[in-house]
Amino acid sequence: MPRKKTATNTTLEKLGIQPYKEKKGEEYMNDAQMEHFRQILKAWRNQLREEVDRTVTHMKDEAANFPDPVDRAAQEEEFSLELRTRDRQRKLVAKINAALRRIDEGEYGYCEVTGEPISLKRLDARPIATMSLEAQERHERREKVHRDD
DSSP states (O other), X not given: OOOOOOHHHHHHHHHTOOOOOOOTTOOTTOHHHHHHHHHHHHHHHHHHHHHHHHHHXXXXXXXXXXXXXXXXXXXXXXXXXXXXXXXXXXXXXHHHHXXXXXXXXXXTTBOTTTOOBOOHHHHHHXXXXXXXXXXXXXXXXXXXXXXXX
């Protein structure tokens, strides 16, 4: 029976990158690990940029002045949805660039709240993570409490 893929493996597979295989006794955030995450981040950023280019091309090619108001409204709604998606991706590219800066500055992989190392599995799953899983969970619980007030 084939082994079930984890979300991490599926995400990295789309980028053509294997999860990092930690070696026994290996120092945290050594050069090999930094390079691994740099590759993931750059591949992800390139993928997002290609999608943006495809959207711009699609919108230029598909733009039409439909005489029928229903057709025109449908096209405007489709374009609006695409633009919202691209805006989210633009923000994601900014987070990717920030992560690449942290790599260059030697700060990547450490929780911004506790200063503790973020697990390599978490970074493979979410390479832009700035908090350890525990710190992220505490943050989300506090947010939920404030939203419920």
